[in-house]
Amino acid sequence: MPQLITPKLSPWLPLLIIGFSISYSITVLTRLPWWTLFVVTSIWLIVSLKLHWGTSASYRRAWPWSLLPLCLWGLYVYLADSFGIVDLGAVFFHLQAGITDHGGSGRMVAAVVYTACMLSLLIAFTWLIRHDHRWRRVEPLIAIALLVTNPLIFGIGQRSAAVVTDDGGWLDRRYVEPVISAQENPPNLLLLYLESIERTYDDPRFGDAYADLSAIGESGKVFEGVRQIDNTGWTMAGMIASQCGTPLMSAGLLHDRQFEPLSTVVPGVRCLGDLLSEQGYRLSYLGGASTEFAGKGLFYRDHGFDNVYGLRELQPRLDDPNYVNNWGLYDDSLYDFTVKEIERLDAESDGPWGVVNLTIAGHAPYGYPAQRCIERQGEWDGVDILYSVECSAWLARDLLERLTEQGLLENTVVAIASDHLTMRVSVWDELVTMDRDNTFMLLGDDLSPKRIIREASMVDIFPTLLDAMGYMPEDSRAGLGVSLLDSETRTLLERHGLADINARLREENVLQQRLWEGLAPQRREADEAANEGEQVTETPSDSADEIIISY
Structure with a gap:
C-alpha cells in the first residue's frame, strides 16, 4: 500500500x-x-x-x-x-x-x-x-x-x-418547600425573559444599548447584584432557577437510563406555575423558539401552564410565515402574539392570569434584531451585539407602553429579567473584565421605585416574585432563595459567597435527587433519617443560618 x-x-x-x-x-x-x-x-x-x-x-x-x-x-x-x-x-x-x-x-x-x-x-x-x-x-x-x-x-x-460524596446534601438541607396562601384580588403576572440581556450592559462603555431598560426601571424596583451561580447559566437553567428557586442539576449519572430522553423536567420540586395554578391562575408561555428544544415545553406543561406556544404553534399564524430566523420568531412578532394572548386572558375574566415570555433578539453570538428595530436603528452589520441589545430593550419598553395604553396592566406585577449572562459576543473581551450581573426589575401598583443592591442569584427571583405578588413565603424563603424585598433575611450569597456556593454545587447530589424525584433512585435511608430531626451543620458559622426541615 x-x-x-x-x-x-x-x-x-x-x-x-x-x-x-x-x-x-x-x-x-x-x-x-x-x-x-x-x-x-x-x-x-x-x-x-x-x-x-x-x-x-x-x-x-x-x-x-x-x-x-x-x-x-x-x-x-x-x-x-x-x-x-x-x-x-x-x-x-x-x-x-x-x-x-x-x-x-x-x-x-x-x-x-x-x-x-x-x-x-x-x-x-x-x-x-x-x-x-x-x-x-x-x-x-x-x-x-x-x-x-x-x-x-x-x-x-x-x-x-x-455521586459518592460523603455529604452531598449541604444545599438540600437549606431548601425550603414553597408554600403560599390565597388572597383577595390577586394580581396578574407578566414575566418577560430577555435572552442574554444582562444588566452589565448598563455601562457607559456600551453606549445607549441598555437605555430603554434603564428608563423602564425608573418606574419600578431595580435589583443590582443578581449573580450567576453554577447550573443557572443557560436558558432552561435560568428559568428554572428563577421559577423554582434551585439551580438546574441534570439528571445524568443518577440512574442507568441517564441519557434517555426526558419525559418530565424537575418533577420533584414545586415551581411558580404549580403554586399559581393552584390559586386559580390561567397560565400561558410564549417563546419564539421551539418548545421542543431543551425541554421547555415539558417544563411548562408539567408545572401548571395551560397554554404553551412556540415556533410550531405561532409560525402558522404569522402574516408572513417566512419571517423567522434560525431560532424562531423575531421579537416584534412574538410581542404581537403576547399582546393578543393577554387581551384574550383579560377578556375572559375568569380569575387572574400569568404570562411568561422568552425573547430571542439578544441571543449570542450576534443576536436577531427584528425588522421594526432595523427600521428604527438603521442598517445592522450582522455582528454588533449592542445593536441587538438596544433592539431587545426598545421592544420590551414598547410592549409595556402598548399594554399600558390598552389598560391591560392594571393590577399586574411586571417582572423583567435576563435568563442568564450572555455567552461569547462581539463585546466579550470587555464583558469578562467587568463585575457582571443579571437584569431583574419589578413594576406594579404597589411597587414604588427603588434601586436595591444585594448579593443574590437567580434562585432569589422566585421568592421575590411571590412576595411582590402578595404571596409572602414563610420566612421570606422559597427553594434556596430569599425575597430580595426583605432586607432582614440574608441570601445564600450574602451568607456564604459565590465561590463557596459554586463549590457546594459541585459536591451536591441530594438536591439533584430531589429535582428528579421519580426518575432517580430514592434518597439514601441515612439522608432521610437525618432530615427527620435536627440538621447537622458543617461549621459553627453555619448554625445561625441553618433551617430545620422535616419531610
Missing part, C-alpha cells in the same frame, strides 16, 4: 499546522488580541526550525497516543469559542432534554470547519511523531498531560465524584 506521507515531505506544512493550532487555542482560551495568533505561530516555527524538528533520519510508522486527547482538547476549544464559558451542566442537560429544532445552524458550519482543522492537526502531529524520534520519546507524556489538563475531563471527574 503506498504511503500517503513520505519521509521526504518538507516539515514546513505540518509544523505550521501544529503551530497555528496551538496559537489559535491560546487566543480562544485567553483574552489575548487576535494578532498574537501570528506571533505565537512565528515563535513556534522559529523554535521548530532551530531545533530541526521533523528532519530526523529515523522514521517509524507509529500511531501517537495523543490523538484522542487532542480530539478532546479540540472539542473543548470549539465549545469555548462558541460559548465563551464551557458549562458541562448545560452539555449534560441538553444531551438528555434534546436539541430538536435548535437554531445553531451557524455553529454547525463552524463545527464542520473545526472538524476539518482537527483532521489536519491529527495528520500533522502523526507526521511529526513518525519523523522525529525525539518527539516519539516524549509523546506518551504529552498524551497524559493533555488528558490531565483538559477542563472537560476534570469537570466530568468532579461530577462523577459527587
Whole structure:
C-alpha cells in the first residue's frame, strides 16, 4: 500500500499546522488580541526550525497516543469559542432534554470547519511523531498531560465524584418547600425573559444599548447584584432557577437510563406555575423558539401552564410565515402574539392570569434584531451585539407602553429579567473584565421605585416574585432563595459567597435527587433519617443560618 506521507515531505506544512493550532487555542482560551495568533505561530516555527524538528533520519510508522486527547482538547476549544464559558451542566442537560429544532445552524458550519482543522492537526502531529524520534520519546507524556489538563475531563471527574460524596446534601438541607396562601384580588403576572440581556450592559462603555431598560426601571424596583451561580447559566437553567428557586442539576449519572430522553423536567420540586395554578391562575408561555428544544415545553406543561406556544404553534399564524430566523420568531412578532394572548386572558375574566415570555433578539453570538428595530436603528452589520441589545430593550419598553395604553396592566406585577449572562459576543473581551450581573426589575401598583443592591442569584427571583405578588413565603424563603424585598433575611450569597456556593454545587447530589424525584433512585435511608430531626451543620458559622426541615 503506498504511503500517503513520505519521509521526504518538507516539515514546513505540518509544523505550521501544529503551530497555528496551538496559537489559535491560546487566543480562544485567553483574552489575548487576535494578532498574537501570528506571533505565537512565528515563535513556534522559529523554535521548530532551530531545533530541526521533523528532519530526523529515523522514521517509524507509529500511531501517537495523543490523538484522542487532542480530539478532546479540540472539542473543548470549539465549545469555548462558541460559548465563551464551557458549562458541562448545560452539555449534560441538553444531551438528555434534546436539541430538536435548535437554531445553531451557524455553529454547525463552524463545527464542520473545526472538524476539518482537527483532521489536519491529527495528520500533522502523526507526521511529526513518525519523523522525529525525539518527539516519539516524549509523546506518551504529552498524551497524559493533555488528558490531565483538559477542563472537560476534570469537570466530568468532579461530577462523577459527587455521586459518592460523603455529604452531598449541604444545599438540600437549606431548601425550603414553597408554600403560599390565597388572597383577595390577586394580581396578574407578566414575566418577560430577555435572552442574554444582562444588566452589565448598563455601562457607559456600551453606549445607549441598555437605555430603554434603564428608563423602564425608573418606574419600578431595580435589583443590582443578581449573580450567576453554577447550573443557572443557560436558558432552561435560568428559568428554572428563577421559577423554582434551585439551580438546574441534570439528571445524568443518577440512574442507568441517564441519557434517555426526558419525559418530565424537575418533577420533584414545586415551581411558580404549580403554586399559581393552584390559586386559580390561567397560565400561558410564549417563546419564539421551539418548545421542543431543551425541554421547555415539558417544563411548562408539567408545572401548571395551560397554554404553551412556540415556533410550531405561532409560525402558522404569522402574516408572513417566512419571517423567522434560525431560532424562531423575531421579537416584534412574538410581542404581537403576547399582546393578543393577554387581551384574550383579560377578556375572559375568569380569575387572574400569568404570562411568561422568552425573547430571542439578544441571543449570542450576534443576536436577531427584528425588522421594526432595523427600521428604527438603521442598517445592522450582522455582528454588533449592542445593536441587538438596544433592539431587545426598545421592544420590551414598547410592549409595556402598548399594554399600558390598552389598560391591560392594571393590577399586574411586571417582572423583567435576563435568563442568564450572555455567552461569547462581539463585546466579550470587555464583558469578562467587568463585575457582571443579571437584569431583574419589578413594576406594579404597589411597587414604588427603588434601586436595591444585594448579593443574590437567580434562585432569589422566585421568592421575590411571590412576595411582590402578595404571596409572602414563610420566612421570606422559597427553594434556596430569599425575597430580595426583605432586607432582614440574608441570601445564600450574602451568607456564604459565590465561590463557596459554586463549590457546594459541585459536591451536591441530594438536591439533584430531589429535582428528579421519580426518575432517580430514592434518597439514601441515612439522608432521610437525618432530615427527620435536627440538621447537622458543617461549621459553627453555619448554625445561625441553618433551617430545620422535616419531610
